[in-house]
Amino acid sequence: MNSHTYEYEYLDGNAAGGELSNIFTMDVTAAKGQCAHCGATKRFAEAHLYMQAPGVVARCAVCEHVILRFVKGRQRAFLDLSGMTCLILDTSQPQEC
Amino acid sequence: MMWRVGTVVALHDETATARTIALKVPDWPGHIAGQHVDVRLTASDGYSAVRSYSIASAPNAEKRVELTVERLPNGEVSPYLTQELAVGDRLELRGPIGGWFVWRTQQTEPIQLVAGGSGIVPLMAMIRWRASTGSTAPFRLLYSVREPGAVFYRDDLQALSDRDNKVTLTYAYTRVAPKDWSRPPGRIDAALIAQTTWPSNLSPTCYVCGPTSFVESAAGLLTAIGNNPDKIRTERFGPTGDRK
Amino acid sequence: MGIISRGFSGRRSAADAKLPPGQYLTTDFPVLSAGPTPHIPLDQWEFVIDDGTNVLRQWDWKSFRDLPTETFTVDLHCVTRWSKLGTSWEGVSVDTMLADVKTDASYAMARSYGDYTTNLPLKDLRNGQAWIAFRFDNKDLAPEHGGPARLLVPHLYLWKSAKWVKGLTLMSHDKPGFWESLGYHTYGDPWREQRYSGDE
Numbered sequence: 446m447n448s449h450t451y452e453y454e455y456l457d458g459n460a461a462g463g464e465l466s467n468i469f470t471m472d473v474t475a476a477k478g479q480c481a482h483c484g485a486t487k488r489f490a491e492a493h494l495y496m497q498a499p500g501v502v503a504r505c506a507v508c509e510h511v512i513l514r515f516v517k518g519r520q521r522a523f524l525d526l527s528g529m530t531c532l533i534l535d536t537s538q539p540q541e542c
Numbered sequence: 543m544m545w546r547v548g549t550v551v552a553l554h555d556e557t558a559t560a561r562t563i564a565l566k567v568p569d570w571p572g573h574i575a576g577q578h579v580d581v582r583l584t585a586s587d588g589y590s591a592v593r594s595y596s597i598a599s600a601p602n603a604e605k606r607v608e609l610t611v612e613r614l615p616n617g618e619v620s621p622y623l624t625q626e627l628a629v630g631d632r633l634e635l636r637g638p639i640g641g642w643f644v645w646r647t648q649q650t651e652p653i654q655l656v657a658g659g660s661g662i663v664p665l666m667a668m669i670r671w672r673a674s675t676g677s678t679a680p681f682r683l684l685y686s687v688r689e690p691g692a693v694f695y696r697d698d699l700q701a702l703s704d705r706d707n708k709v710t711l712t713y714a715y716t717r718v719a720p721k722d723w724s725r726p727p728g729r730i731d732a733a734l735i736a737q738t739t740w741p742s743n744l745s746p747t748c749y750v751c752g753p754t755s756f757v758e759s760a761a762g763l764l765t766a767i768g769n770n771p772d773k774i775r776t777e778r779f780g781p782t783g784d785r786k
Numbered sequence: 787m788g789i790i791s792r793g794f795s796g797r798r799s800a801a802d803a804k805l806p807p808g809q810y811l812t813t814d815f816p817v818l819s820a821g822p823t824p825h826i827p828l829d830q831w832e833f834v835i836d837d838g839t840n841v842l843r844q845w846d847w848k849s850f851r852d853l854p855t856e857t858f859t860v861d862l863h864c865v866t867r868w869s870k871l872g873t874s875w876e877g878v879s880v881d882t883m884l885a886d887v888k889t890d891a892s893y894a895m896a897r898s899y900g901d902y903t904t905n906l907p908l909k910d911l912r913n914g915q916a917w918i919a920f921r922f923d924n925k926d927l928a929p930e931h932g933g934p935a936r937l938l939v940p941h942l943y944l945w946k947s948a949k950w951v952k953g954l955t956l957m958s959h960d961k962p963g964f965w966e967s968l969g970y971h972t973y974g975d976p977w978r979e980q981r982y983s984g985d986e
Binding site for chain 3: 545547582584588589616626632633634
Binding site for chain 1: 820823985
């Protein structure tokens with residue numbers, strides 16, 4: 446990529462499951478997402494997640510471009526999926542045992 | 543997903559710095575082995591903090607949820623949960639969360655579990671669920687810790703690796719090994735992966751959990767011996783092993 | 787609000803000082819980030835003021851460090867509700883950086899290594915209100931806090947104080963940066979509690 450080095454400070458998409466349950470009624474961690482920048486398709490659970498921020502920021506594990514951003518404001522929540530070409534969710538698996 | 547309230551019914555120290563908190567959550571919908579919860583603490587002036595913790599207990603019919611929390615030196619929440627929280631206190635939880643880093647009994651293929659430190663917690667839920675359902679899915683666990691005193695669930699793991707239909711268990715000590723331990727202290731490496739994990743031609747499903755750097759390293763070693771990246775499921779706990 | 791957790795107070799101390807509404811005092815210095823920490827070698831660092839088309843001024847690390855500096859003590863207010871009072875810094879005043887820049891622009895987009903941006907009115911970067919800071923608490927600014935240099939604009943919420951700053955793009959019209967485009971307030975005055983767009 447470039448000469449900048451990155452440390453292992455990120456979480457992964459699993460950690461965003463609680464926050465994103467505000468929007469997605471189906472499990473998003475198992476969903477496959479395609480990065481709009483590099484085209485890599487991976488489970489959202491593999492995304493590099495930065496949650497110690499004013500909002501949730503998920504980045505492509507391959508190229509680090511932002512694939513999802515989520516902010517919960519006072520009366521509105523903002524979701525930016527412009528970094529993801531599509532998200533494929535599995536509707537068949539229940540979340541309870 | 544709504545916030546539910548659980549009551550602490552038992553506390554058990556796993557190590558000098560880690561404690562298992564058993565909660566009774568009356569409206570708990572049940573969970574799948576591997577899932578986690580978000581825990582929210584609120585101070586009297588309204589200040590709140592949220593952290594994620596994996597569920598250590600297997601799914602059960604008693605509305606019981608167990609969390610094992612490691613106390614971090616500069617933590618804001620973990621010192622409270624491991625030292626202040628008492629039996630009878632209430633805790634807010636959101637969950638269960640996660641549909642990827644889970645194991646269901648319908649999966650009969652070989653399962654390779656790789657834990658780094660507190661990453662053992664969700665894997666223990668899987669091991670316990672396998673035991674309580676009598677599943678015969680072949681399970682192997684590679685559990686990496688700093689030193690013997692840092693092992694969680696040692697007795698339970700001992701019992702489950704001793705009997706028929708056992709979980710094959712390998713400890714890897716990274717800083718201090720027990721006396722007479724055959725392998726000198728050190729991080730897991732290609733040799734250990736080759737010696738102790740399922741051969742990749744058996745197409746195991748692998749679950750790797752722990753601090754982010756551990757997960758990246760272990761997942762890389764698993765792919766290097768031929769496991770398909772699609773067969774490796776990961777859960778990262780951040781740089782220090784703390785989520786958020 | 788959630789149920790009260792008996793005996794929990796978090797990493798905070800009691801405040802006699804007046805804080806902006808909705809803020810809590812911390813003695814810590816939380817690290818909040820929207821992406822990986824860039825590590826920029828000083829021999830590659832540069833700071834560029836441009837207008838979107840032309841470079842107006844630029845510095846490398848040596849020429850930047852030749853500029854006159856100030857030491858100053860300010861309070862920090864983060865939109866995630868923590869405030870840290872009496873923090874000491876050393877930096878170059880943005881007035882110094884803008885000294886020879888002729889512009890009609892009313893706004894600026896601060897740009898960082900990584901992909902972070904944040905927009906501000908140019909007048910909020912002038913008149914002793916903003917610095918490019920490179921030392922905190924008598925030590926070189928650590929990468930996790932925005933080193934080698936960050937923008938510091940303490941009268942606004944801390945998300946406006948772009949870490950790992952690499953330049954300013956001067957604009958005639960306001961455009962939203964990273965968080966402003968996702969529902970955060972375009973200006974961000976902590977004393978009027980302007981956290982989200984729509985807050986007065």
